Amino acid sequence: MGSIDWYDKALAYKENYVEVLKGLLAIPSVYDESSKTDKMPFGEQIDKALRYMLNTGERDSFVTKYVDGYAGHIEYGQGSGLVGVLGHLDVVPADGEWTFGAFTPTLTEGRLFGRGTLDDKGPVVAAYFAMKLLKDSGYEPKKRIRLIMGTDEERDWQCMEHYFKYEEMPDTGFTPDADFPLIYAEKGIIDGYISLPPATAQSDKLRLVRFHGGKALNMVPGQAEATLSGEDLTAVEQAFAAYLTAAGIDGRAEVKGNNILLSVSGKAAHGSTPEKGRNSVIVLAKFLQSLPLHGDVTDKLNWLVEKFEDYNGKGIGLGLTDDVSGPLTLNLGECKMTETDAWSIGVNIRYPVTAAYDTVKENLLNELAEAGAGFKQSSHLASLYVEKDDPLVETLVDVYRRQTGDATDILAIGGGTYARAMKKGVAFGPLFPGAPDSAHQQDEHILLDDMIRAIAIYAESLYLLTKDDHI
Missing domain, CATH: 3.40.630.10 (Zn peptidases)
Structure with missing residues (x-):
């Protein structure tokens, strides 16, 4: 030409x-x-x-x-x-x-x-x-x-x-x-859903009725909500307001009868770069940890934060890296919980190009088994x-x-x-x-x-x- x-x-x-x-x-x-x-x-x-x-x-x-x-x-x-x-x-x-x-x-x-x-x-x-x-x-x-x-x-x-x-x-x-x-x-990509059994019981004074955030596994959740029911909701509302101020995030609380709806706004980002976002599910879970909920509910919230706050997968035994593509990343893209249903946690895992898929999957399943959690893989893309x-x-x-x-x-x-x-x-x-x-x-x-x-x-x-x- x-x-x-x-x-x-x-x-x-x-x-x-x-x-x-x-x-x-x-x-x-x-x-x-x-x-x-x-x-x-x-x-x-x-x-x-x-x-x-x-x-x-x-x-x-x-x-x-x-x-x-x-x-x-x-x-x-x-x-x-x-x-x-x-x-x-x-x-x-x-x-x-x-x-x-x-x-x-x-x-x-x-x-x-x-x-x-x-x-x-x-x-x-x-x-x-x-x-x-x-x-x-x-x-x-x-x-x-x-x-x-x-x-x-x-x-x-x-x-x-x-x-x-x-x-x-x-x-x-x-x-x-x-x-x-x-x-x-x-990097190789694994998408799937982790399931935790429903809580064995709830506190008479304060119950976690619903906890939900995220719409896509490859997206850092920008919004999350929780509904609680019980006594002294004014105290919950005040504690939530203080938490939002201290954490420097946006959110709101709305009391309706015996229920209170809490919502937070994190920062959405692509699931391949979770460090560029702020996961609203983790942000809200960290507040819920501080409430006088039943011990089993609190244990599940503690496990959620402990395992998924670190976006390089170290919390869940997946701290892998290589010189070509860098460290593994883990994005908690969805969380769904109700009082009677199993907790569903959707994850997007991106593992280094030189790491073996079978090794990553085995490490994940072993870690989840210790917590009595299941895993259903929805897709896998080889590196x-x-x-x-x-x-x-x-x-x-x-x-x-x-x-x-x-x-x-x-x-x-x-x-x-x-x-x-x-x-x-x-x-x-x-x-x-x-x-x-x-x-x-x-x-x-x-x-x-x-x-x-x-x-x-x-x-x-x-x-x-x-x-x-x-x-």
Whole structure:
């Protein structure tokens, strides 16, 4: 294609990018059990988001395919080789107060706000416009370029499991769902639910009726609530107010008859970086520990704090680390308890790339057995590790460094991206070093100029990956 100013070409799509992305962001594509059907396996709004992107591709004369409501793809080019770009259109729930509304996309001062702007709708649309840039320029790749869009990344990856049962696996590719310059290693991920038996008894003076927090295992809970019933609730209310002040957190107490509802606001964050958040379940549990509850209830609260306050898993016997990807992380993403039901504790464990899955699982089960707790695993993603000198890695990193002048070293992360769904893939952007990381948080947003730069980087990368057959 000769000498190309990739950024200048990408800049020409800025208004169109914002227009298409805003339409996608306005769709609240959160998993919805109540509206799921055989044809819409993750709910009506997720299906709507998928169809929106496929319709956009059809409008621009790409080849598109809708795969049973689980996923879809947008493709162009000829040849037997296939380069994949994998992204997702589902988003995590939007907790808390948002400045502009989670699904009311708003562009102000160069920042576009809305749930999914960073994770992962904004990057998916950037990859789409990278393909459109190449296609509009008359480029004819020697391999096919396929943008594969999943719809269950934030839960169990059922979308990719179904998609690759019926569709071709890319020879190589990347996912725009992490950081620049490039992610070459991703920790293994275990999701599951720990169960503790119900309390054997409750105090006559003060009972813990309900304790709940969190909505997704891969998200640090930003909100938690507890309902107590009994005598002298004024004293509980006063103690709670003092606790909130001392801990420097927001919360409220509401007395209704013989019940008091306590709620706290922590700080939501992605489950791969629990150190960036403040777990509201732990915050509230630490207050409940101080109350005159029945001994069995207090023992369970003590166990919860002791085992899960440390986000590197040391409390539960999982203090593992390696030089490639760093320490294991443990996120308590959900907690559900009522007086009569077993306690359910949802966890997201991300273990180092050189650690053995069987060892991690065995250590966890042994620790839980000592407390009489059970564990039901809901999913496992094996770790990803692509060598630094692999041609795919070298090609993408060269593009990034040439366009940005940034020599930052490539990364290993705890996040789980679609890169590991491919035969050979890596995570590549869109977050630039030093840019705000608001994924899974209130007021999630992107820097618009960064996304235009990402379009340029993705366009050149796809060009180099498909201009001949050697990569």
